Amino acid sequence: MTGTDAIIIGAGPAGSAAAIGLARSGAKALLIERARETGDALCGGFLSWQTLARLDALGIGGVSLGGQAVRRVRLFAGQRRSETMLPGAALGVSRHRLDSLLQTAAVAAGAGLERGVHATAIGEGAVQTRDGGMLAAPSIFLATGKHGFRSFPREPAQWQRGDPVMGLRLRLPAHPGLERLVGDAVELHLFDRGYAGLVRQEDGSGNLCLAVHKSRLDQAGGDPAGLLRALGDTLPQLGERLAHADWSQDIDAIGHVPYGWRTGETARGLFRLGDQAGVIPSLAGEGMGLALASADAAVAAWHHGAVDAAPLFQRRLAAAMKRPFALADIVWRLGENRNTAGVVTSLASLFPSLVRMTSQATRIGSR
Numbered sequence: 001m002t003g004t005d006a007i008i009i010g011a012g013p014a015g016s017a018a019a020i021g022l023a024r025s026g027a028k029a030l031l032i033e034r035a036r037e038t039g040d041a042l043c044g045g046f047l048s049w050q051t052l053a054r055l056d057a058l059g060i061g062g063v064s065l066g067g068q069a070v071r072r073v074r075l076f077a078g079q080r081r082s083e084t085m086l087p088g089a090a091l092g093v094s095r096h097r098l099d100s101l102l103q104t105a106a107v108a109a110g111a112g113l114e115r116g117v118h119a120t121a122i123g124e125g126a127v128q129t130r131d132g133g134m135l136a137a138p139s140i141f142l143a144t145g146k147h148g149f150r151s152f153p154r155e156p157a158q159w160q161r162g163d164p165v166m167g168l169r170l171r172l173p174a175h176p177g178l179e180r181l182v183g184d185a186v187e188l189h190l191f192d193r194g195y196a197g198l199v200r201q202e203d204g205s206g207n208l209c210l211a212v213h214k215s216r217l218d219q220a221g222g223d224p225a226g227l228l229r230a231l232g233d234t235l236p237q238l239g240e241r242l243a244h245a246d247w248s249q250d251i252d253a254i255g256h257v258p259y260g261w262r263t264g265e266t267a268r269g270l271f272r273l274g275d276q277a278g279v280i281p282s283l284a285g286e287g288m289g290l291a292l293a294s295a296d297a298a299v300a301a302w303h304h305g306a307v308d309a310a311p312l313f314q315r316r317l318a319a320a321m322k323r324p325f326a327l328a329d330i331v332w333r334l335g336e337n338r339n340t341a342g343v344v345t346s347l348a349s350l351f352p353s354l355v356r357m358t359s360q361a362t363r364i365g366s367r
Contacts, residue, residue, distance in 0.1 A: 006141060008140075008141040008143060012041065019031040021296065038099050044098070048288075067092050080349070142270060146257055169209045197210075208241070263318060
C-alpha cells in the first residue's frame with residue numbers, strides 16, 4: 001500500500017477497530033498481524049453492554065456476534081455466593097469470532113490487512129519487521145495486546161513485582177451440566193492469591209480464565225492443570241464446573257501480566273491502544289471495552305490533529321483510565337485476599353446495587 005497514512009500493529013480488537021475508523025475517515029491504513037490465521041486469544045471473552053454499543057457503531061451488531069447472553073454476575077468465595085443482575089445485557093463471545101468479524105469489517109472499510117508480518121521495533125516514523133523490512137507511515141498505532149513490545153516496558157505495581165501475576169485459560173466443552181450451572185451469568189470464583197472468571201460462549205463452551213500469582217502456581221509444582229484440580233477440590237462450585245473438563249487439552253498461559261499498569265506517555269505520531277496503553281484487572285470485564293474505547297479516541301484525535309495529536313490523546317486516555325483502574329484494583333486485591341474475599345461476596349449479596357454501581361464505574365469512557 002503506497003502512500004500509507006497509518007500503520008496499525010496488531011489485528012486484535014483495538015487494532016482492527018482503529019483500522020475501521022481510520023479507513024472510514026479517508027485514511028490509507030495498513031493493518032499488520034504477526035499470526036497467519038486468526039486464533040482464539042486467551043483474554044477478552046466478555047463483552048459489556050457498553051462494548052456492544054461500540055461494536056454496533058462499527059457495524060458489528062449482536063446478531064452477527066451470535067454470542068451467549070449474559071445478564072447477571074455471580075460471585076463465589078468458599079461457601080459464600082452472591083448473584084446480581086448486571087446494569088445492561090452483555091455477551092460471551094470467543095475472541096476468534098470477535099477478531100474475525102472486526103478484521104473482515106476493517107478490510108470492507110478499505111484498510112489493508114497483511115498477515116505473517118512480525119513487527120519488532122518502532123522508530124522515526126517506521127516499523128521494522130523481523131525479516132529486515134521497514135514500513136513507513138506518519139502515524140503508527142501500537143495494538144499488540146497483553147504481550148510486551150520491544151522498547152515499551154510495562155511495569156506492574158510495586159506490590160506485584162515480588163509475586164507476579166500469571167494468566168491461565170482452560171476451555172470447558174459444551175455440556176448440559178455447564179449450561180445448567182452457569183446459564184446466563186458471568187462468574188467470579190475468588191480464592192487465595194487469585195480468581196477465576198467463567199462465561200459461556202457462542203457454541204455453549206465455557207471460557208475459564210484465571211489471574212493467579214506465581215506463588216500460588218508454584219505451590220502446585222508449576223503445573224497449571226494441577227493448580228486447577230487443587231482449586232476444584234477445595235472450591236466445590238468450581239469443582240462442579242470442572243467435572244467435565246477435557247484435561248487432555250493444553251492450558252493456555254501468559255506470564256507477568258501487569259494488571260493496573262497505564263501510561264500517558266508516547267512519542268509524536270505514535271498512538272498506544274488497548275493493553276499497550278493500560279491493563280485493567282480482568283475481573284472488571286472491561287478489557288475489550290478499553291480496546292475499543294482507546295481505538296475510538298485515537299481515531300478521533302488523529303482525525304483532528306494527525307501525528308501531533310498522539311501525546312495529548314495518550315494523556316487524556318490515561319486520565320480516563322485512572323478512576324476505573326483504581327476501583328478495579330481495589331476490588332481485585334480484596335477478592336484475592338483470603339481474609340476479605342468472603343466479606344466482598346457477602347456485601348455483594350446484601351447490597352446488589354453496589355455491584356451494579358461498581359460494574360458501571362469500571363467502564364472506560366472513549367473521549
